Amino acid sequence: xxxxxxxxxxxxxxxxxxxxxxxxxxxxxxxxxxxxxxxxxxxxxxxxxxxxxxxxxxxxxxxxxxxxxxxxxxxxxxxxxxxxxxxxxxxxxxxxxxxxxxxxxxxxxxxxxxxxxxxxxxxxxxxxxxxxxxxxxxxxxxxxxxxxxxxxxxxxxxxxxxxxxxxxxxxxxxxxxxxxxxxxxxxxxxxxxxxxxxxxxxxxxxxxxxxxxxxxxxxxxxxxxxxxxxxxxxxxxxxxxxxxxxxxxxxxxxxxxxxxxxxxxxxxxxxxxxxxxxxxxxxxxxxxxxxxxxxxxxxxxxxxxxxxxxxxxxxxxxxxxxxxxxxxxxxxxxxxxxxxxxxxxxxxxxxxxxxxxxxxxxxxxxxxxxxxxxxxxxxxxxxxxxxxxxxxxxxxxxxxxxxxxxxxxxxxxxxxxxxxxxxxxxxxxxxxxxxxxxxxxxxxxxxxxxxxxxxxxxxxxxxxxxxxxxxxxxxxxxxxxxxxxxxxxxxxxxxxxxxxxxxxxxxx
Amino acid sequence: xxxxxxxxxxxxxxxxxxxxxxxxxxxxxxxxxxxxxxxxxxxxxxxxxxxxxxxxxxxxxxxxxxxxxxxxxxxxxxxxxxxxxxxxxxxxxxxxxxxxxxxxxxxxxxxxxxxxxxxxxxxxxxxxxxxxxxxxxxxxxxxxxxxxxxxxxxxxxxxxxxxxxxxxxxxxxxxxxxxxxxxxxxxxxxxxxxxxxxxxxxxxxxxxxxxxxxxxxxxxxxxxxxxxxxxxxxxxxxxxxxxxxxxxxxxxxxxxxxxxxxxxxxxxxxxxxxxxxxxxxxxxxxxxxxxxxxxxxxxxxxxxxxxxxxxxxxxxxxxxxxx
Numbered sequence: 001x002x003x004x005x006x007x008x009x010x011x012x013x014x015x016x017x018x019x020x021x022x023x024x025x026x027x028x029x030x031x032x033x034x035x036x037x038x039x040x041x042x043x044x045x046x047x048x049x050x051x052x053x054x055x056x057x058x059x060x061x062x063x064x065x066x067x068x069x070x071x072x073x074x075x076x077x078x079x080x081x082x083x084x085x086x087x088x089x090x091x092x093x094x095x096x097x098x099x100x101x102x103x104x105x106x107x108x109x110x111x112x113x114x115x116x117x118x119x120x121x122x123x124x125x126x127x128x129x130x131x132x133x134x135x136x137x138x139x140x141x142x143x144x145x146x147x148x149x150x151x152x153x154x155x156x157x158x159x160x161x162x163x164x165x166x167x168x169x170x171x172x173x174x175x176x177x178x179x180x181x182x183x184x185x186x187x188x189x190x191x192x193x194x195x196x197x198x199x200x201x202x203x204x205x206x207x208x209x210x211x212x213x214x215x216x217x218x219x220x221x222x223x224x225x226x227x228x229x230x231x232x233x234x235x236x237x238x239x240x241x242x243x244x245x246x247x248x249x250x251x252x253x254x255x256x257x258x259x260x261x262x263x264x265x266x267x268x269x270x271x272x273x274x275x276x277x278x279x280x281x282x283x284x285x286x287x288x289x290x291x292x293x294x295x296x297x298x299x300x301x302x303x304x305x306x307x308x309x310x311x312x313x314x315x316x317x318x319x320x321x322x323x324x325x326x327x328x329x330x331x332x333x334x335x336x337x338x339x340x341x342x343x344x345x346x347x348x349x350x351x352x353x354x355x356x357x358x359x360x361x362x363x364x365x366x367x368x369x370x371x372x373x374x375x376x377x378x379x380x381x382x383x384x385x386x387x388x389x390x391x392x393x394x395x396x397x398x399x400x401x402x403x404x405x406x407x408x409x410x411x412x413x414x415x416x417x418x419x420x421x422x423x424x425x426x427x428x429x430x431x432x433x434x435x436x437x438x439x440x441x442x443x444x445x446x447x448x449x450x451x452x453x454x455x456x457x458x459x460x461x462x463x464x465x466x467x468x469x470x471x472x473x474x475x476x477x478x479x480x481x482x483x484x485x486x487x488x489x490x491x492x493x494x495x496x497x498x499x500x501x502x503x504x505x506x507x508x
Numbered sequence: 509x510x511x512x513x514x515x516x517x518x519x520x521x522x523x524x525x526x527x528x529x530x531x532x533x534x535x536x537x538x539x540x541x542x543x544x545x546x547x548x549x550x551x552x553x554x555x556x557x558x559x560x561x562x563x564x565x566x567x568x569x570x571x572x573x574x575x576x577x578x579x580x581x582x583x584x585x586x587x588x589x590x591x592x593x594x595x596x597x598x599x600x601x602x603x604x605x606x607x608x609x610x611x612x613x614x615x616x617x618x619x620x621x622x623x624x625x626x627x628x629x630x631x632x633x634x635x636x637x638x639x640x641x642x643x644x645x646x647x648x649x650x651x652x653x654x655x656x657x658x659x660x661x662x663x664x665x666x667x668x669x670x671x672x673x674x675x676x677x678x679x680x681x682x683x684x685x686x687x688x689x690x691x692x693x694x695x696x697x698x699x700x701x702x703x704x705x706x707x708x709x710x711x712x713x714x715x716x717x718x719x720x721x722x723x724x725x726x727x728x729x730x731x732x733x734x735x736x737x738x739x740x741x742x743x744x745x746x747x748x749x750x751x752x753x754x755x756x757x758x759x760x761x762x763x764x765x766x767x768x769x770x771x772x773x774x775x776x777x778x779x780x781x782x783x784x785x786x787x788x789x790x791x792x793x794x795x796x797x798x799x800x801x802x803x804x805x806x807x808x809x810x811x812x813x814x815x816x817x818x819x820x821x822x823x824x825x826x827x828x829x830x831x
Contacts, residue, residue, distance in 0.1 A: 042549035046558055049797070136708040180582035180618075182670040183694045187618055196589065197581020265704055320723050321704045328700060329550030336555070338800040342727025405548075405580055446696045454711065457665045457691045 002346075003125050006354035010362055015058050018051070019359050022062030023366045027374075029063070030070020033080040033210070034400025036202055037067035038325045045333050053337035053349075057356040060333045062363040064326060065309055069113040069367050072302055073374075076105045077381045078393050080210045080400070084201055084270040085308075087435055088277035088301035090209060095293030100232045102379030107240035108247075108295050109302045110371030115244075116255045116303030117364040120310030123259055125357060128314050132343070135263050135315040135323065140451035141469045143267060145478035147444035150271055152485040153278040154433045155493075161428060162493045168429045172437020175199050175417075176445075183449050194409025201270075203401040203410040204417055204438055208431045210397045211418020217390035232379055237372055243295065250280040250296040254303030262308025265315050265323035270439050274432070276304030282488065310360070317353065318343050536599055536777050537572040543767065544595065544603040546587025548580040551698070552635075552717070552803070553765055557604045559797045560632045560789050569788045570781075574602075583670055584609055585619050592621035597770040599777035602629065607764040611820050612672035615828050623821050624771065627778055628813035630785040631766035633798070634806035636737035636759065637678040638721045638747070639666075640706055640730045641713040650734040650753045653713060657688035667693045667702040667714040672828075675702065675715035678736040678761035680827055685755045706730055717763065718743065719802045736761045743804070760823045764806070766813060782810040 009015060022044075029040040040063050048056030071082025076093035089109065096105040123131065138146070154169035155162045178189040179198025190196050244251070257276040261267070280300035281290045290297045313330070315321040320341040322328035334341060339349050346353055384392070401414035421431055455468030469475065543561060547553045558576055565573035579587035587603070588610050595601040605626065614622040639650055647653040657664040668675030671694050679692045695701040699717050706714040707729045715736075716724075722743045724730045734750045735741055737759045750757040767785060769778060788794070789807045798805045808816065 039549060042554075045550070045555070046562075049562070136704075139705075139708060139710040180585060182583050182696065185616070185671045193589065197586040200581075266701065315704075319704075319707060319729060320700075320720070320727060321707070322700050325548075325550075328698075331700075332550050332552075332555045332801075335801040336559075336797065340723050340726065340802070342723065342729075344727070406577055407579070407586075442696065450693050450695065450705075453691055453693050454665050457663050457712075 002350070003354045003358060006351060007358050009054060009351060009355035010058070010359045015055050015355070015359070018055055018059045019062050019363055020366060022059045023066045023363050024370055026063040026066030027070040027073070027367065027370060030067035030082050031073035032400070033074050033078070033082060033206055033396045034202060034403045035067075036083040036326075036404075037064055037071070037085075038083075038329055039404070040064075040067045041326055041329045041333070045329065045336070048333060049336070053339055053352045054355045056333060056337055057339075057352060058359040060330055061356050061360045062366075064330065065117060065306070065360055065363050066367045068306055068309060069110060069117075069302070069371065072109045072113065073106065073371075073378060074396075076109060076298075077102060077378060078210065078396065079213055080393065080396065081205050084205065084435070084439055085273050085305040086301075087205065087209075087432060088273040089298060089305075091277065091291055091301075091432060092294050092297035095291065096295070096298070097379065097382050099293055100379075100382055101235070101293065102232065102382050103235035103375045104240060104243075105295070105298060106375035106378060107235065107237060107372060108243065108299055110368050110375070111240065111244045112247075112251055112254065112299040112303040113306040113371075114364050114368035115251060116258055116305075116307035117309060117367075118361060119255050120259055120262065120307040121357060121361045121364065122310070124310035124313055128318060128346075129343075131263055131311060131314045132318040135265055135321070136319070137474060138264050140447040140454060141472075142474050142478060143264070144444055144447040144451055144469065145475060145482060146264065146267060147440045147447065149478060149482050149485060150275065150436065150440045151444070152482055152489065153275065154436050156281075156489050157274065157278055157430075157432050157436065162489065164427075164429050165433045168424065168431075168433040169437040171424075172434040172439075173441040174437075175204070175434070176438045176441030183446055192409075194407070194412055197405075199413055199417075199438065200404055200410055201435075201438060202404045203414045205435060206397045206401050207414035207416070207418035208421045208434055210393055211415065212422040212425050212431070214390045214394050214397070214418075215422045217386045217393075220386055232382055234376075235379070244299075247296065247299050249283065250300040251303050253280045253283060254300035255307045257300075258304030258307030259311050261304075262311040263314060263323070265321055267443055270324075271436075272308045273301040273305040274436060276300040306364075317341050317345055536780055537570055539600065540573050540575055541570065541599070542577050542601050543574055544577045544579050544587055544591055544601065546579055546581075546584035546591075546604065546606070549576075549578050551580075552719075553604055553606060554578060555801070556633055556765060556798065556803050559801070559803075560794050562797075563788055563791045563793055566791075569791070570784055583613070583673070585613060588613075589620045591770060592625040595770050597772035597774075599769060599773055599781065602767045602769050602781075605764075605766055605768045607817065608677050608760060608820055608824055609673050609763075611817065612677060612824050612828060615821075615825055616672060616831075623817050626768040627771055627773060628810055628817060629767040629769060629778070629781045630789065630810060631764055631806065631808035631813045631816070632789040633763075633765040633803060635674075635763040635765075635804055636718045636735050636741060637674045637715050637761045637763070638718050638735050638744075639678075639682075639713060639733045639750075640703075640716055640721050640724070641733060642706055642709050643729055643731060644709070645713065645731060647713070647733065648731065650748075650750065650755070653733065654682075654686045654688050654755075657690055658686070661689035662691055664688075664713065665691045665693050665711040667695055667705040667711045668716070669699045669702050670694045670696070674717075674761040674763040675699070677824070677827065678715045678757070680831075681736070681757045681761060682750065682755065684827065685750075685757050703730075715761075719804065723802060741804070743802075758823070760820060760827070764808075764813075764816065766808070778810075 071086040075081040075086040075090040079094040155165040254276040258272045261272040316327045455465045561574035591603040
C-alpha cells in the first residue's frame with residue numbers, strides 16, 4: 001500500500017497541469033493517423049529536459065496511456081487504426097460509426113480502455129516482482145509458438161471464408177519478408193529503394209484500411225441520391241454506462257488477455273487487441289454479429305490494448321528490458337533523468353516511480369472523462385458528405401504515412417498496398433488477416449532462426465531443432481493451444497458449412 | 509508552450525529557407541541545420557544526438573539551432589543511403605554516423621556508400637562492447653568461457669544486436685584471436701533484446717553495449733567479463749580489457765558516434781563546422797545530460813576521426829573478407 005502515500009505528488013500544481021495537458025495532447029496525437037504512441041512519447045522527451053524527473057515521467061506516462069486510447073478515435077470514425085493496437089477496434093467500431101452509433105462506440109471504447117487500463121496499472125502496482133519472472137520465461141521457442149498461435153486465428157478473423165482468410169494472411173506474411181534481413185544478412189524482394197527498409201507497419205495499416213474505403217466513397221459518385229445521409233442520434237452517456245455493466249464477458253476476456261500478453265517482451269502491444277477480439281468472438285453467443293458493428297468486439301479489443309500498458313512496464317522497470325517500442329522510448333526518458341531501472345528501483349527512487357505509476361492511474365480516469373466529452377461532437381463526422389469525407393481521409397492518410405519516417409517511399413508503399421487491398425476486398429478478402437500476417441511474420445521468423453541456432457548449440461544430432469522447440473512445459477502448453485485453436489476453427493467451420501447446406505436444402 | 513512555438517518557428521524557417529539561394533561560407537550558418545539520424549526516435553543514437561546538439565543555437569556555438577530528422581530502416585542502411593545519394597552538400601544537412609556499422613555494411617556491399625562518401629566533422633561518443641554472462645553463469649572470467657568453448661566447439665552461444673554492428677565485430681575478433689568456435693545469435697530489436705536473452709538464460713553469454721551492461725550489472729542481473737577496448741572504462745574500473753585477459757583484440761568494435769557531411773560540401777563550411785562542433789559537444793550542459801543518461805562522452809576532432817575511419821576500414825576489410 002506504499003503507493004498511496006505518494007498520491008500527493010500527482011496533485012502538485014505543475015505536475016497536475018502536465019498530467020491533464022499530457023492526457024489531452026496524447027488523445028489528440030493518438031487520434032492523428034501516423035502518430036503512433038511510440039512517436040508521441042519520443043517527440044515529448046526533449047520537453048522533459050526542462051522538468052524534474054517526476055514531472056517528466058508524469059508527462060510521458062500520461063501521453064503513453066492516452067495515445068493508445070486516442071488511436072481508437074481515428075480507428076472508429078475514419079477506419080484508420082492509429083497503431084497496431086487499434087486494428088481490432090476498427091473492425092466493429094467503424095461499422096458502428098457508419099450506422100450513426102459513433103458516440104456509443106466512442107463511449108464504450110473509452111470506458112473499456114479506462115477499466116482495462118486501471119486493472120493493468122493495479123497489476124503493475126501489486127504483482128511486479130511476480131510478473132517480472134513471467135516476462136523472462138519466454139525464450140525464442142515460446143515466442144515462435146506464440147506467433148504461430150496468432151497465425152491460427154488468421155483464418156477466422158473478420159472473414160466470411162476460412163480459405164480466403166488464410167490466403168490473405170499468407171499475403172501479409174509475404175509482405176513482411178520484404179527488406180534487409182538483419183539476422184541472416186540477406187536482401188529480400190527489394191525491387192526499389194523505398195522497400196530497402198521493409199514495409200513499415202504504420203504505413204501499411206493506413207494504406208490497407210483507409211485507402212479501400214476512400215476509393216469506395218469516390219466510386220459512389222457525387223449524385224445526391226447516392227450519398228447516404230447518416231442519422232446520428234443523441235446517445236446518452238448513462239445508456240453506455242449501463243451497457244458496460246452488461247458486458248462483463250468481453251471486458252473480462254479483454255482485460256485478462258491484454259494483461260497476460262502485454263507482459264511478454266517483443267510481442268505484447270501489437271497483438272493483444274486482435275487476440276482478445278478473436279477470443280471474445282469464440283466465447284460469444286452472437287458470433288455471427290462480429291464485424292457488423294457489434295459492441296462486444298470493440299469492448300474486448302479496447303480493454304485489452306489499455307490493460308497491456310501497465311504490465312508492459314514491468315520488464316522495463318525491474319529488468320531494464322523494454323517490452324515494446326514505446327517502452328524502449330520511455331527507457332530513454334528514464335535514463336536522461338538519471339533513473340536507472342532495476343529490481344530495487346522501488347527502493348532507490350520511490351517518490352519518482354510511485355508518483356509516475358499513480359499518475360497513470362489518475363490519467364486513465366481523465367482520459368475517460370475527456371474521451372466522453374469529445375464523443376458527442378466527434379460522432380457527427382459520420383454526417384459529413386462522402387466526397388468531403390473521402391478527401392479528408394485521403395489527406396490524413398498521405399500526411400500520416402509520410403510523417404512516420406519523413407519518407408516519400410512510405411507514401412508510395414501506402415498507396416500501392418491500399419490499391420491492392422481495394423481489389424482484394426472486391427474478391428471477398430479482408431484487411432485484418434493481411435495486417436496480422438505482416439505483424440506476426442517477423443516475430444515467427446526471427447525467433448525460429450534464433451531458436452534453431454541455439455538448438456544447434458544445446459542439443460546434438462539431426463533432431464536438435466525439434467528437441468529444442470518441443471521440450472519444456474511452456475512449449476507443450478503453447479503447442480496444445482495451437483492444436484486446440486486449429487481444431488476449433490476446423491470444427492466450427494465444418495459446422496457452419498453444414499448449417500449453410502441445410503439452409504439451402506430447406507429452401508430448395 | 510514557448511518551446512513548441514520555437515520548434516514550429518524553426519521548422520517553418522527551415523522549410524522557407526530551403527528554397528533560398530545557397531549561402532556563402534562567410535555567413536554560414538544562416539539558417540537551422542538538420543541532422544539525419546539513421547535510427548528511430550528514442551534509440552540510443554537519436555537520444556544522444558538530441559542531447560549533444562541542444563546548445564547549437566547559442567551565440568558562441570553555431571548560432572543556429574540543429575533539428576533531428578529520423579530516417580530509420582535496415583540497420584541504418586536506409587538513412588545513410590539517403591544521405592549519400594540525396595542529401596544536399598551545402599552544410600545544412602549533416603548526419604550522425606555509427607562506426608563500425610556503416611563501414612562494415614559498406615564492405616559487405618549492397619549499399620550506396622563507403623567511407624569515401626562522407627566527410628567527418630567530429631566524434632561525440634564511444635560505447636565499447638563488453639562480454640556479459642547471466643548472474644548464475646558458471647564463468648567468472650573470460651578465460652574460463654573461452655577454454656570451455658575451445659573444448660566444446662559450437663556449444664557457446666553469444667547474443668548481440670544484429671549483423672555487422674559492433675557486437676558482431678567483437679564476437680568475430682574474439683573468435684579469430686582465440687580459435688574457439690562460438691555461435692553468434694543476432695537479435696532483432698537491438699541491444700535490449702540481446703540483453704534479455706542473456707538475463708533469461710536463453711544464451712550462454714552475450715556481447716552488449718557497455719552502458720546497458722553497466723546498468724544490468726548494477727541491478728545484479730549479469731556479470732561483465734571483459735571490455736573490448738584499449739583501456740579499462742571509468743564506469744567499470746574492475747573489469748579487465750580483452751588485451752589484459754591475454755587476447756589480442758583491439759577497439760575496432762567500439763561504437764563511435766559523431767557528425768558527418770556528404771562529400772562535396774564546400775571546404776570552408778567543413779572547416780567552420782570542424783572548428784566549432786567539438787566545443788559544442790564539450791559544453792557543460794551537454795556533459796551533464798550525457799553523464800546522467802549513462803552515455804560515455806568521447807570527443808574527437810576531424811583529424812582524429814579521419815584517422816580512426818581509415819584504420820577501421822583496414823581492420824574490418826581484413827576481418828570480414830572470409831565471411
